[in-house]
Amino acid sequence: LRSETLSVPQQITSLQLWEEIVKAHPRLAVIQDQVVFAVRQEYVLLGDQLLVLQPGDEVAIIPPISGG
Amino acid sequence: MDESEDVPKDFIKLKSEKLSVDEASELVVSPYCGAVSLFIGTTRNNFEGKKVIHLEYEAYTSMAEAEIKKICRDVRQKWPSVKHIAVHHRLGVVPITEASVIIAVSSPHRAESLEAVMYCINTLKASVPIWKKEIYEDEYSWKENKECFWANSEK
Numbered sequence: 001l002r003s004e005t006l007s008v009p010q011q012i013t014s015l016q017l018w019e020e021i022v023k024a025h026p027r028l029a030v031i032q033d034q035v036v037f038a039v040r041q042e043y044v045l046l047g048d049q050l051l052v053l054q055p056g057d058e059v060a061i062i063p064p065i066s067g068g
Numbered sequence: 069m070d071e072s073e074d075v076p077k078d079f080i081k082l083k084s085e086k087l088s089v090d091e092a093s094e095l096v097v098s099p100y101c102g103a104v105s106l107f108i109g110t111t112r113n114n115f116e117g118k119k120v121i122h123l124e125y126e127a128y129t130s131m132a133e134a135e136i137k138k139i140c141r142d143v144r145q146k147w148p149s150v151k152h153i154a155v156h157h158r159l160g161v162v163p164i165t166e167a168s169v170i171i172a173v174s175s176p177h178r179a180e181s182l183e184a185v186m187y188c189i190n191t192l193k194a195s196v197p198i199w200k201k202e203i204y205e206d207e208y209s210w211k212e213n214k215e216c217f218w219a220n221s222e223k
Contacts, residue, residue, distance in 0.1 A: 036218045038197065041131040045218065060128055060197075064212035064219035067125070067132070067157060067198030068109050068169050068189055 001025075014039075014049045017059065028061070036062050074100070078140040078153050080133055082198075084160035092172040096152035101174040105181035107189050109169040111162050118204045123162045128197040132157075135196045139188055143173070146187065147180040155188060157198060168200075190215065 008020050014037055022029050037044040038060040039051055053059075079095045093104055111123045140153045154172040162168045171188045175181040192198075194215035202209050212219050 034219060038128070038131055041134050043195075043218075060131070062128070062197055063199070063210070064216045065193075065195075065197055066200040066211035066213050066216075067127070067196045068193040068213070 008053065010053055012051055012053065013047070014044045014051055015046050017051060018046050021061070031063065034064055038062050076144065076151050076153075078137060079155070080136045080140070081154075081156045082127055082129055082132060082159055083156070084158065087156050087158050087167045087170050089167070089170060092154045092156055092170045095154045096172045096174040098151045098174050101151050101176055101181075103176070103178035103181045104172060104174045105178070105185045107169075107171040107185045108167045109189065110167050111164050113164045115202055115204075115209075120164065121203045121205060122164060123168065124201040124203065125157070125159045125162060125168060126199050126201075127157070127159055129159075132196050132198055136192065139191050139195075142191070143184045143187060147175065147184050149177070149180050150175045150184050153184070153188070155192070157192075157196075159198075 006020065006024065008017060017037070018032065032046065035046070037046065040057055044051065089106065089108060093106065096104055111120070113120050136155050143150055143153060151174045154170070156170045158168050169189070169192070171185050173181040173184045173188070175184070193213045194217050200211045202211060
């Protein structure tokens with residue numbers, strides 16, 4: 001699975017958003033400590049940060065990187 | 069003097085073809101600059117005693133380009149005399165000893181371009197969403213940079 005569309009509340013913390021995603025894909029729970037989000041291509045840690053999302057916003061789950 | 073030579077440029081490329089040091093140098097060379105500094109990241113043939121057959125790179129391309137642009141912007145804030153910057157990263161399969169990344173920076177004098185190149189590669193490894201998979205003889209491994217600012221390596 002590379003991408004899918006989810007419906008979530010417009011205002012939601014990043015941790016709550018993670019929990020919504022894990023409801024749909026429970027196997028992701030094990031990587032919670034290793035990932036961050038990119039919301040509209042800006043990094044967001046999983047936590048209390050309040051997100052204000054618009055329809056069509058792209059949220060990416062980013063595992064530890066290894067470029068260069 | 070051609071006025072367009074004065075405009076500093078960032079050359080950012082993510083591509084699956086073989087990278088060229090000549091191409092990167094020629095992009096950043098400038099008659100106003102006495103220094104071009106280069107970093108080439110090449111693929112090693114071993115990791116912890118295992119033989120590496122080749123590497124494979126993937127990127128979240130749109131964000132990777134945006135993050136590299138941010139790095140270029142930061143370079144110009146820290147070293148205002150830097151003229152041109154080229155960051156070329158290869159995607160897909162990279163055979164052993166070939167380049168996976170080339171960074172080239174030009175500046176009037178050498179100190180700034182040398183420092184800027186080091187900053188570019190260090191920051192790229194910490195923040196640009198690109199992933200490397202090492203292919204060994206019997207298995208493979210997705211790598212994690214120690215510079216990655218969110219990876220919890222104690223786990």
